[in-house]
Amino acid sequence: MTNEWEIEVHGYGLVRISKSLIEHLLSYRQINSSAAESGGVLIGKHLNSNGTLLIDDYTPPQPSDRQGRYEYYRSDDHNRLVQKIWQESQRKSTYVGLWHTHAEPIPNYSSVDKRDWNIALNKSMYEGDRLFYFIVGQTHIRCWMGTKRAVFNKIELIGEYNANLA
Amino acid sequence: MPNMQKEFDTFHEKIKLKKYDENKDLRDKRDLLIDELRDALKDEKIPGTDKSLTFRSINQGSYAMNTGIRPKHDDYDIDVGVIFNVTNEEYESGTLKKLVRDKLNKSNRTVKYKRPCITVEYKTEDYHVDLAVYSDNNSDIHIAWGKEFSDEKLWYKSEPEELTSWVADVSTDPDKAAQFRRCVRFLKKWKEKQFNSGGNGAPPSIGLTIQTRKAFNFYDKKSDLNALITVAKYIKDSFCDEYDHALSKWMKNIVVDLPVAPYKNVYYKMTLIQKDKFHEKVDILLEALEEAEREESAHKASKILRNVFGDEFPLVEDVKEARVMPYVTSGNNA
Structure with missing residues (x-):
């Protein structure tokens, strides 16, 4: 796959997002007025070379999730799926972050989103001390990076993907 | 030891050229030229007789064998054989090949007389056709072999369909x-x-x-x-x-x-x-x-x-083992 979305993160390294993942996530965009929010987990591979992290897979919404126009609930089934993917890939593919959609062109996170991301940083289990969050808007995907810290976690916007330019 | 089968399968999907029956575009191009030749020869008689000169066409080469790869510079190579209803005595091989060449020689293309075939190249198209000329010779097929101005021009015994079957019968x-x-x-x-x-x-x-x-x-x-x-x-x-x-x-x-x-x-x-x-x-x-x-x-x-x-073979990423067993919390977004 060519045309990856690449984000150089100072102090961390190159984060690569595969073209096929972007295409899949864009298919969940809330473009028509009745489309509900979708979400799930970002799956990736930690690399020794040619970048630091490759985000190349995801879990799609599960029947046990709740999907509304302006709300989304991510159920425990995502955890089961991710653990299965981790095991079946011989521990190569693992949980690296979360994604969900917003019914706005250029997405911003809400207080509910931020709370979810902080809980994920504090309570979930993952490699290293960072998680990546995508919000898939109607025209743009934005990527934030969360860093786990002893006192206050840090959450910062690190990249933006314009679907209209792709 | 990785067996790389997944990568070989991906690679194969990338490089393989579809057969004619899955590739309408190339099939149409082949048929266009064959129909044109048939039309151009419709009033042609076998010399010294009142028998019409006719032919049947066969696929040959990698399309027929289903072993083709996509060409590097989009120059598709279409291999066809035309088997004429003549004996080796009725036509001198060079004469028949020249007739085919002259009938196909038009301004939008270059037609070349080569040793094993007539090659039709188009100025604005992404393919060329190699047309091998055969005599049926009472079911004892021979190919019109040799360059136009060479002394070595002859009917050469050939079994194009047997070759395709031999390969297919693996x-x-x-x-x-x-x-x-x-x-x-x-x-x-x-x-x-x-x-x-x-x-x-x-x-x-x-x-x-x-x-x-x-x-x-x-x-x-x-x-x-x-x-x-x-x-x-x-x-x-x-x-x-x-x-x-x-x-x-x-x-x-x-x-x-x-x-x-x-x-x-x-x-x-x-x-x-x-x-x-x-x-x-x-x-x-x-x-x-x-x-x-x-x-x-x-x-x-x-x-x-x-x-x-080459680089169409997929690169397997240099992945670190993720030792931590993942655990994903459930949660709400809005």
């Missing part, structure tokens, strides 16, 4: 036959990457196809990599030593006869130096394949295979 097991066709395509990519295009420096594809077919008395259920190793070994072992007096050294020569008439050496156009180089490259191929097979890391194995087959 196995009754469809998995084995499919692995055979994949291996032929992989070797064609190897050839494309390792030999300069043009000239006779590279072994012709039909040679690689025939040798792979002969090597394929086995089927490796495990992996295409193992199958390729067997084929590369077989090709390497089919070379023999020959002393070159001009160069005062031992060289590697290879003779592989067509399995059907005219039973000539498929590598006849290559010089001894070119065949010696071919051997050297097969030797390097075999070493690389065996190294990839021994390699513990799929990442390193994929790099070796990209050196052999």
